[in-house]
Amino acid sequence: MNRKTLVLPAVIGLLAPVLAACGGSDSGSGSGGAIVVGTTDQFKVSSDDPAPLDPAATYDVGTWNILRQTVQTLMIQPRGEGDPVPEAAEKCGFTDTGNERYVCTLREGLKFADGDTITAADVKYSIDRALKINDPGGVVALLSTVDTVETKGDREIIFHLKTADATFPYKLTTPVAGIVNPDDYAADKLRGGFQVSGSGPYTLQAEEKDGKLVKAVFTKNPSYKGSLQVNNNKVELRPFDDAETMGDALDKGDIDLMTRAMSPDQIQALSTADGDVDLVEMSGLEIRYLAFNTDAPSVESKAVRQAMAQVINRSELVSKVYGTQAEPLYSLVPASLTGHSNAFFNTYGEPSVAKARALLTRANITTPVKLTLYYTTDHYGSATKKEFELLRRQLNDSGLFDVGIKGVPWSTFRPAEQEGEYEVYGMGWFPDFPDADNFLAPFLDKDNFLGSPYANSEIRNSLIPQSRREADRQSAVTSLTDIQDIVAEDVPVIPLWQGRQYLAVRDNVTGTAYALNSSSTLQLWELGRGVSG
Template identity: 55%
Template sequence: MNRKLLALPIVVGLMTPVLAACGSGSGSGDDGKAIVFGTTDEFHITPQAPAPLDPVTGYDIQSWNVFYNTFQTLLRYPRSGTDPEPEAAKECHFADGLGEQYRCTLRDGLEFSNGHALTSKDVKFSIDRMLAIKDENGPYSLLTNVDKVETPDDATVVFHLKDPDATFPYKLATPAAAIVDSEVYDPKKQHAGFDIVGSGPYQLDSFKEGDSAVFTKNPHYKGTIKLNNSKIELKFFKNSTDMEKALKAGDIDVMNRTMTPDQLNSLNISTDSNIKLTETAGTEIRYLVFNTADPVVKQKAVREAFAQIVDRQAITRDVYKRTTEPLYSMVPAGITAHATSFYNTYGEPSVPKARKVLKEANITTPVELTLSYTTEHYGEATKAEFELLKKQLDASGLFKIKLQPVADWHAYTDAGRKHSYQVYGMGWFPDFPDPDNYVAPFLAKDNFLELAYANPQIQNQLINSTRQKTQRSATFPDFTAVQNIIASDVPMLPMWQGKQYLAARSDITGTEWTLNASSTTQFWELGRGVTG
């Protein structure tokens, strides 16, 4: 059974859905029984990642799935709309006309899950700690515009920014600004192990590496979220096949990340009344990163010819079975200022055009390149995607491609930042629904990829210009210019844009609200209703 949630191509927030199937039910009940949520995500303690559940270390979708449910932020996104609303704060506003000072007042009586009082000092501690530790795998780059944080009293927090930033409230609604207990977390080092002390709607009761994690309702929580259940069990699976079997057997109630395209299509046409598939618009993107410090890749003509050959339509059709859409810009459809710059620049795939580009640059063919990808993080279809990429490029006669799969996610990202790859694949789940979040994390001075490529116009002019505009529609010209520069210089190559899917037993309610605009999971929306 399939239910689709339709969305118009406008700024994507937590959109009010339109249901096109039966059994949506909003009357969720809580019988005290855990709702078991299946995932192929993995959390491991390693020397490179000793603290997988510390907000300073996690900047990926699986970590944020946990953080959104266990930590509070001053602001959060509502069910519908894109403007952050108060959560741990009862009110926030820019306190000056320049957009350089942001002030928040906390709710009364806030407490962490251990019963400790939460005050403005904990908020300041959390921001200062994020910036002090500056973990290379963490989201500190979202907060680097913070100059200092002041706490005039226990209920007031004042952020002083280095430069005007209209997107700052959006950033305060992400786990980069998760509030941690200053009596528990060390100000200068990671909080190792599987332990969480937050003030969010859930507390983490247990974590068995490679098996399961149990979250229960936090009795100390004071915020705006209404829980439709009192217990969530996160069940970890090695592969999506075993996860689907568990769902059909009734051993789990819900599954999300990561399902294969074949599974999604099978569930879409299934007549099994016990299982329902929910589809929503998504703003996840996949892209390739070009290491412009590499002797071969630094030649712009090589990157242009590569972009001229890649057939996105074939990849979304043959690998992803139309569960994704071709993407021609780093800013996806559904986000303000989206443009189709790569299509405008390169048009349809063309080997003759690519050959001409290389010939005019006096580049000998075939160009030998290694394409690297992770086998752990983005699902089982990634391997097939890169195999088809290799086939397309090799078939042109202009490239000779070698594939390099990498199993360990942290080793993979570390190598990318160290410029160890020529070309490598990455994905992006947005921190917040604004075009800034598809530009600054990759192209600002403190970008998390640590790209060898740097464009002064983007870094010094265009990003700053967009952040001074509180009316986001006024940013169109600047963001269009950024997208056109990326298409011209090709430091990255956008590949496809994903949709969001969640499969659940028919008695589970709230699935239409469970995945937010960042593809993160809001456990509190899930409830248990009537089967069928």
């Protein structure tokens, strides 16, 4: 069979029905043994991160992809995208016209995997716990609009919000809002190690060595009751140190499927080679950007950041490093989302050294400006180094900058970035949910994900709250566009590119069309054994 690329446009899911079924059924195929999935995501227990799988703390696409299989949420993103639908809940909705009171009713008969009954009190406990722990990693910001949580009987949960928040149903799909068992999770401290207990479609058995997860075994949860149809009995997730080793394992038949992060060279090779492996391509919402510590002396002047935005050539960056696997991005908000605007292109146009020099001259900045760009060596894929080498060349060739680059492992990079140790650093973002708010508030609001000192009162006090009042997201476009224009002017970040998503899968595995959603969520329950197209 020819090795082929299956291109799945975003609309594929909109044409398919949302599956609704009680979990725990015997549908699907598990007769072929565990489906083995490879990833380059790394999971480690360390002094800086002693609880990598606690929903109250973890805020990373890799760890969330473990939690989404095991910890159930009230709402979930539907198969094929669209507005959130009930999962652990039977129904949810705003009960006022101001989007400040949100009520959910639990499904009857919900149980944790160990057999304990789930009640509204457990949901309240889980939300209150995350708010109380207030982990510095920033995930609790997703619950920032929650004022109080009230229960009524065993099945009704009432969320009283501080301000209007039309995006709140999306936030209830994220692991920080996951339902945990009070018997296993203390109210005021994190649960260390790789143990997870919940009521999701799978239970987890973690195999570790020297504080590192070497295999995550997901076994179908017989107590699961929700909206998902589980099409297999067991899936194994195996982390690999790099994309090349993961690719070798796929070629040998040691794994059935590989996901993030494949290298650009691998993707190119897979798209043309013959064999029994298919390359599945789909649209995605992953973005990459440069972030600034706006208090750092080298970049505290807005003119320096503006000059960098004026010099960087996104088209060259994408074509020479990522090819057709990415496209230039001129805002934090991806091009496919309601509210996107090309704010940086509108402000700076094509790259221009002359315009950059004029910006620095007007601000009396002495050139060349000396600074270091930091990037992580083991979190966003092997092409990151090449990307930063090209950024360095672009900036230095202008004669306006004297730039060095430094690669740092993620386990060191992330805490250092949050502590403000880096003046300029490269980051990626995989959205918590597919709404423009989730590409703006996490970077610009109080207690933001980056720990950035940048604060704009109009954005925080007016524009973000205004946008959240609009249940019809088209009505929020004016506020969202104003935010993006301010970001382009102040440049606390520089958006670089928006990527596509890929899976490489052996022909006897089915369900890959829905194995990833636009937020890069692994939906392992979709996979089965059989003969693919």
